[in-house]
Amino acid sequence: MSSPVPRQGGALAVGGSAEEFTEAWLGNRRLSAHTRDAYRRDVAAWLAWCAARDLDPLRASFLDVNAYARGLEARPLAPASVARKLSGLSSWYDFLAKLRAVEANPVGGADRPPVSRDHSATVGLSPEEVDALLTAAEAGTGPAAARNLAVVALLADLGLRVGELVGLDVADLGVERGHRSVRFVGKGGRPRRRVLTPYAAAALDAYLAGRVDGPMFVTASGARVDRHSVFRLVRRLAREAGIEGWARLSPHSLRHAFATTARAEGVPLEDVQDAMGHADPRTTRRYDRDRHNLDRDPAYTIAAARVRRGAG
Template identity: 40%
Template sequence: MSGEPVPIDAELAVLEALPAPTTQEWPGVDDPDVLRAELAEWLSGYANAATRRTYAYALGLPIAWVDAIGGVAEPADTARRPPAAAPGPLHRLAWFRWCAGRRLDPRAATAADVKAWLHALSAAGAQKRTRQRMLSTLSALYGHLAEAGVVAANPAALNRSRLGLSSTARDSSPTVRLTAAQLKALLVAAAQVHYSRDPRLARLYALRGVAVVALLTLGLRISELVGLDRDHLYRSGGDEVLRVLGKGGLHREVYLTDLAGEALRAYLAERDRVAGTAAPARRGRTPAGGSPMIATRGGGRCSRVDLYTLLRRIAANSGPVLDGLADRVHPHALRHAYVTIALEQDARIQHVQADVGHATIATTQHYDRGRRSRDTTAADLVAAAIAAAPSPDGE
């Protein structure tokens, strides 16, 4: 059922609580509890919490509700966090908000509705990659609903070429390309940024900033970094590795370079000292949910937004070497830099693909744990390039 647009709250209140029932209206939906259950069933099929959150953001679902589906506890230091940023220009164009504004039950949406939504996103300034990502999310949702018999067909299964949303190898990446010297400048700046007026915390936050940048130089996705627990660091074949949960629920071993290892150990030691902990909990003895590798002051798990904001702050203080680029630095830029620097250092492309977990590249699938070793990673080549790069102060 459709009609004139109506004002919609910033969040869909009907989804605020789980599993308590609600009497609040979801415009256009006669059975909101049923729709909520159908969404929960779909999202619970994804093991990766970051994937669930990404889908929730694109659709306009409250993140806390989606986290509750996966049993993720609310961070203990929520009250200490700064106010959330104001909604951006695409906030009300998340799919469920857009449908609710038209009193349209999402289960009754047609291909014409999806096209109208995409055109609205374009008019609001959404870039091609953003529209591609949001359409892919929608297609995944409706693919599940079609399989479950909730809808007759997938309205998001559109001809992307006609919509100008097809991807080709000729599409250039908008990601800024960072050099080894610029990565070194980020590491130096991370240790020097003034993070807190409290001297007891200044060193902790500085070491955390360095650890975050150092771990991102391993080619990790930001979702992989925030999902790491302390017991995901262990020794394998005599080397320190991180057990990383990547896309598709697939794990891979990421070898820790001396650069990343030293930064991580320094941060964790200081964190334990500030918290009054003599030693980190042993593997298998951590609390339910694990102890986050990168934590907030209260010990909670940092969010992607937390680390994105942290990286931007570091980039803004990185000096002339990043002039004109600081506002374009984001976590994926460091992952991109890992790949480009590794290939510039003549690393085998198969090793690089295995390092970063490019599951869509055929050769990557041949790299299982039994074939991974220190000789089949480009991590040390990238770390060596960063170490050899000139320092930002010219020394």
Template identity: 40%
Template sequence: MQLPAKGTPPPARDASGLATLLRTAGATDTVLAATGGWLLSERRSSPATQDGYIRDVSWWLWWIQARGMDLTDVSFIEADTYAAAMRHAGLAPGTRRRRLSACSSWYAYLQRADAAVRNPFHRMDLPKRASKPSRYLTEAQLDDLVMHAVAHQSARTAAIVAVLKATACRISELTGVQLAALGHAGDHWILTLTAKGGRPHRVVIDDDVTGPLLDAYLAERGSAPGPLFATRTGARLQRSYVQELLQRLASSAGIPDPHTLTPHAIRHSVATALLRAGEPLDVVQALLGHADPRTTQAYLHVDQLERSPAHRAGRRLAAVVARRLHSRTGTREPRPADIAQAT
């Protein structure tokens, strides 16, 4: 049995769709109630997090329904078969790991509610986490991105880019934040974001750049309740729209490889720039809203690139090239094409 092709919409996108899918799969009232409790628990209290878990679990429900199985009594062999089907369908390791982890969490909760015989995903071998490095920009490139938006784009675009740079917020925080989240604490203008797990995460809006750009945007937006960054119809922005916006902006600003730029890359870049500038780790951790400082330390990896022996080897090679050119033609600065001729 094969899974649908990549890009196929999930069988359920929200709680109502998941309930319908559960009933179709023969779920009892106990299973439905336990699933509701699972979604409302502390770790999944954020609506965006709930939607993600719903989508991931819905694929498993589609699978066992198509296989004609009892969702409360599935063997670990079937769970391994499902994992293999995802791998053969070409799903990324991160996607497979997320879906399997979601199912394991759900079954663990069903077991607590005496609504499932076992957790077929318990102690399963999960795909390894991807280790590819994240894209990041230099601080100068971040500044260029903001300046280009101010000079050539709408007030909303300029405010979006400025807030991303000033707060290093996650894309879910940016698209989900409401106008009512803007407020004051003493002399500071505060934006209260919703971090992972539904935790409130307060960040300061500076008075020099971000504040004035927000003012200019709000003068156009008006004071109607709703998302801070809204469409013309008042709906919240989509993640894909923000990413495409950043990539178009990076392209017009002359930033290399604009198609690889993501909202997370902006967050990564801000954290890296602050750490390299000497900001204390705990200060950057608080800005990013990380619960564990080890997560923040991951952004220090850029210094390893700066300290790479490749730079020192390159400088030694340049010195050799310069000496050979000097002995042949007199003193002049080496050009890239000279390297092949002199070595």
């Protein structure tokens, strides 16, 4: 869809395209490549929806956004997915408003679906299922076997997002204060660094076999592995491992397992939050599926302290 590109002061550049404006908006934000692609798709879907209804997106109201959101929910999309799409669209309109191309952000007054911070729809994995997945990867044969094991090892041991994983380059590997480490750009464009476990480091060394540059994970043709390939890999290995519900798993399932297992093993919430790159601790808590375990009720700690004081 072609649409005028706003300039400062509310003037419109004739002949510009919505795609050009979207790139200007994205260029103004610190975002990972994966997030940029997702935002492009979200804005493009909204513009296509407007075009099909002969609606000028610069004159859309919150009622139009509501109609669009209800259509997404009817597809059906999970409330969290709809909320994420509307969040990106809201940022797009915020940028338009700053340029005075629209009077107000129509998404601001829209009815966004409620999203529980206490629940995630992602199917998680138990520690034993993660072990089975890694065992299936270790048993792999063929030219891609070493790469596949390294991919799953990083997802399991570091809890990386799939976008962070596929964006890695060999040059991101390093050694810091005696720790094998990897640096990458996390969500929001923030530079991150994590340690490599001995298991993940050994898997990477076996796969890279001395390679020192280029994308870390590549196809047979030398192209960077994409996130869809990683999705297919996780599900295939889960099926081979006999994991129930393998068809609903994703790389994010390993991220869930990382957080849940870390908390179950007593890692403080703040450390898990830092490792996962969450700005809000409530996001980390959502991954901690063992947090409602009554064994962890602080009432036991309070009672034990009273006994130690000789008062109970």
